[in-house]
Amino acid sequence: MQSHTKDFRQGAGAALSDPKIQANLEGLYNGFHQARIDASDQTPDWEALQDKGRAIKAHTLDNLAYYLEMVERNVIASGGHIYFARDAEAASNYVVNLAKERGIELVIKGKSMVSEEMALNHRLEEEGIEPVETDLGEYIVQLAEETPFHIIAPAIHKSRGEVSELFVEKLNVPMYDNIEDLTREARDQLRQKFVDAGMGITGANFIVAETGTVTLVTNEGNGRMCTSMPKIHVAITGMEKVVPSIEDLGLFLRLLIRSATGQRISSYVTTVTGPRGEDEVDGPEEFHLVIVDNGRSKMLADPNLREALYCLRCGACLNACPVYRKVGGHAYGWVYPGPIGAIVSPMLTNLSEAKDLPFASTLCGACKEACPVKINIPRMLLYLRKELTQGETYPEHKSVSMAESTAVKGWRASVSSSFMMRLSNLGGRLLQLPFVRGGRIDRLPSPLSGWTKHRKFPAIASKPFRTRWKNIGKK
């Protein structure tokens, strides 16, 4: 997918000035966010589960080559095919070639964020193959020719009215004013697609190394349809999704689902191990697993970023993030939005182009608190800021303005000693003179004008604390 990470400010501005998007984002706090808090509170020993999940993720990634080879052996043993894709293009080529070889004209898709990385729908269309998204949210987004707004709720920025208008325009159906009718219409539209499709493409929430099993977590049933109806099932996923044993799934399903929607479990959890058995009535005749690197090995190689690969893609950090809840998913400009996206998107695309993402955070820590595997996102944001500023591990991405460097040099001098603090106090008071009214500053010139547009700024005190210290308590 084409990256627009450098347009963060424009995207954020557009979301902030769109009252419909603001209204739809407002629901996240009392919706998914509160549901996650309630679900984790109700789960016995939640924190022990988090620690265990984190330990397993750390172990698996620290030994990723070993576990991926185990996946490979077991997928093949179960009668499936496996392809390791270096990048998005290689993954797309594999899928497109497979579809062409088998004469596929229609592909149905379950939710897969990695296929967004690959811009797979676009590639299939170029080859004359029709891809149809079947997750309701993804279907809406595909009809609207947009990208997902949220990892688990792709169309949450759209109101029912907007969805109705979209359906009228694209599907030539009457205007519906309730969500049940909209959903039924989507079901009816998609039913025939499921019947006709020659290939089903899904993501994978987990890959079990020991058994070569792909696990899918869904609520709508489209994941089951994609893995039951067409003759070929292709699962595409990032290489970080491996867990060692099938016995680890209980733990990870709890962590993922409770953090994502607050449900105790989703409507459907489906495990796929190879194509259908010889004597089975139905199910695909071919199973392909495509495991994608696409830049993940960069994060694997960097000890400061490896934990970003622990991510279960539950979306809890998005819901918890007060910045995401203002700017929404499109502002981030690539597949992964929100706090984890601010790490992953720059690393999988271009760090310096995505410079705004690590900086557009107050470091409030709500993401870290929400994460089911305790990923320390603020720490990594600070690290990426350091890299963008000082360029130690990624010198080619060092990107710092002269103005900022100069300002920091000035700051550094002013805090270099008590004497310099006093001197800066004096200097600051002289500079602020034209702006101060009644101990407050109403308006400052650029680049501080954005601040004073919405807030007053305090004036520098005429006597700093260090001067007053001796006289405290003396009247």
Add this chain to the structure above:
Amino acid sequence: MTERNEFFNTIRQALGPQTEAPNLTGTGSSALGDNSDAVSARSQAIQAYIDEQSGPLMDSLSESATGAGWKVARFDDLDKAGDHIVGIVRDVEANLVVRSRQDVLESGIVEAWLASLGVDVVPMALGEHSEHTVDELRSLAERADIGITGVDYAIAETGSCVLIPSAQVSRLVSLLPPIHIAIVQRGQVLPTLDELFTIRRRDFLDGNLGSYMNLISGPSRSADIEYTLVTGVHGPGEVHMILVG
């Protein structure tokens, strides 16, 4: 160098020097460190537990399944359950019912129950007794009003039915019809997800994992538009769990 080897080389370089076979102890993973005997022992202990606690586990399932959105009904025996199912079929004026060929349904009881209503019952399985091809079965499942299945397990923690498709169990019976009725028998209820996956690991080690498994926990649902919960998106919108015994 092949693409595959190049892929693995990149990963090995990213990981740096390390041993090929990781030390599995102390990772917190419940998993691969154990040998097959340990898994067998755990499975046997689970089996003993669910037999002994079958009553309380049914009670607990009844509660969690209701919470998950199942319409739960409990009966002492299959005959009484049959009356209830006849009632459901009559209420929705079903014309065509598909069923799995699990043991609990294989004595022809569904056909017997529904005979009085004149409803067609099609067992969804291939084999010597089936008069239908795969394609015919699929189109029957698409047209069916109700799908009736047994279960392999149920899970008290989450209110889930576990269906493991096989020669006798189609993936589509519990998926395509708008109504799914699942019959759970005493002794099939596991306490939590963890017991299920231990048993499945035992199955894997015995070569019996199979290709597919579904945990079904309530109706098909979506909240993709305005966070508003809607049921019956692609899977059944109405689901009945019938507890027997």
Add this chain to the structure above:
Amino acid sequence: MNQTDNAVKASLFVTCIIDQFFPEVGEAAVRVLRRLGVEVEFDQSQTCCGQPAFNNGFWNDAKPTARRLVDSYEGEGNVVVPSGSCAAMLRVFYNELFHDEQDTLRRAQALAPHVFEFTEFVSDVLGAENREGLFHATKPMRVTYHESCHLKRELGVDLQPRSLIKSLPGVELVEMPQAEVCCGFGGTFSVKYADISAAMLNDKIANIQSANVDAVVAGDMSCLMHIGGGLEKQEAGIRAIHIAQLLDERI
């Protein structure tokens, strides 16, 4: 702990923002600590913890002032900081800043257990809530508490400020919705991304107003500068005060 024990000593790290913009808050903190029997010291060489540069990626520029702070307070006993964010910088983020400077890292880690945020010290160490007759009533006041992010999520301090506020006669603590949500300050975030910051601030102000209070209380002057600046701009008639000031007015 009572008055007959050897006096508790604490060195005040007043923070640059209080030093330069809100010295009255530092004075209030000193008066409260003294009234609780603490022998307060103030090291004149202190300047800043380094957070402004650190948060913006200028780690090399943050190091000298951070290092000097470690030098000053090493082995000096308790350090009390009237800011969750600056206390978190010392206790948590120096681990990152000095990751490649083993000696300073070790010394910073040795210092960390002696660093206390103000309410943590006043409540956990001094037990101010349980001292009878310490606080006196002034005119009745309704306040709401804003949770500064680093105080709550980096230091895990959320009960202490509330229990202190509740122990004040005549003061009613009214919880506002989303008290734990960031006000949108974030240091230079509020300048670089002023519009996003303002949108977050407006939510915060709406939540404060919904509690129908006389004042919003917090443990960090950076948040309060932001929230207070917004309240004043909107002429909301609600004060934004540091918890040290709330205590000082009643001690």
